[in-house]
Amino acid sequence: MGKPLFFExxxxxxxxxxxxxxxxxxxxxxxxxxxxxxxxLSYETAADGHFWRIITSAFSHISILHLVFNMSALWSLGVVEQSGHLGLGVAYYLQYTLVLVLLSGLLVLGMYHVLIQRFKIEYFRRVTAVGYSCVVFGWMTILSVKQPSSKLDLFGVLSLPISFAPFESLIFTSIIVPQASFLGHLSGIIVGYSIAWGLIHGMNNYWAISMLCWTGVVFISSLKRSGAWDLSFLEIEPVTDPSLPSVRIIGSGTGRTLQMSTIPLGGVELV
Structure with a gap:
């Protein structure tokens, strides 16, 4: 018998x-x-500054079949957390999951840009990518390099050799889910190989936390600027104090003069 689900x-x-x-x-x-x-995530919305969609698109699923497929594969790939002896483990899993989410999303946009600008394929301007597949394919690829003898179980009935799983799953997904993003899955594979082969390396808790913080800043900033959700509570009210003098520079010919005034010329933002 296998282990109880709680222990897994x-x-x-x-x-x-x-x-x-x-x-x-x-x-x-x-x-x-x-x-x-x-x-x-689409090229058009990213061009409008909706960078927050790199995160929301990764964790969103519209189809129940898509969700079940991704989560089934992800559960099998959880063996990465149990492979500390291979230099993997929980910390490695979390650190490079963040890398996979961000870089695969950016790589997808880069591919769209080349196809639109270089090859004039306007279809990719509005095509929208949704799902955790990029990360799933990335971990498949990393595990295929780090532990090629492993198996990938899908739906509990299909078992694939992990060494071929990324490309087998790429074909399998394209067949059963015609709307699946081929470029999205391919970007996950490319980033996965870059990590597994050491082209992307050096992640630790410090860099992961720093990246997470900057991601949060960009996420909230782009979310606020795009107006997708009301974030008025993040507004900083301008504060003025008429009792404080203001300083302005007056140009006179080629010279400049500092002038003090007790009348405020504009709002002073205290951050």
Whole structure:
């Protein structure tokens, strides 16, 4: 008999949390009747400054089949958390999951840019990518290099050799889910090989936390600027004090003069 589910969850804490987050987001999307175009990533929306979609698109799933496929594969890939002896483990899993989410999303946009600007294929201007597949394919690729003898179980009935799983899954997904993003999955594979071969390396807790903080700053900033959600509570009110003198520079010919005034010329923002 296998281990009880409770003990498997304890052995894969990061994987279990990510699966719970993706499932909760899927439930919220269904309950609120949110369309994929509202949370997905496209070249057009990114060009408008909607950089927050790199994050929301990764954790959102519109189709239950897509969610089940990704979560089933992700659960099997949770073996990365249990492979500390191979230099992997929970910390490695979390650090490079962040890298996979960000870089695969940026790589997808880069591919769209080349196809649109260089090859004039306007279709990719509005095509929208949604789902955790980029990260799943990235971990498949990393595991195929780090532990080629492993197996990838899908739906509990299909077992694939991990060494061929990235490309087998790429073909399999394209067949059963025609709307699946080929470029999105391919970007995950490319970033995965870059990590596994050491082209992207050096991640530790410091860099991961720093990257996470900057991601949060860009996420909130772009979310506020795009006006997708009301973030008026983040507004900084201008504060003026008429009792404080202001300084202005007056140009006179080729010279400049400083002039003090007790009348405020404009708002002073205290950050």
């Amino acid at each position: 969850i304890l052995e894969k804490p990061a994987t279990s949390c990510i699966m719970a987050i993706c499932s909760a987001i899927w439930f919220y999307i269904q309950k609120k009747n949110i369309g994929y175009s509202q949370v997905g």
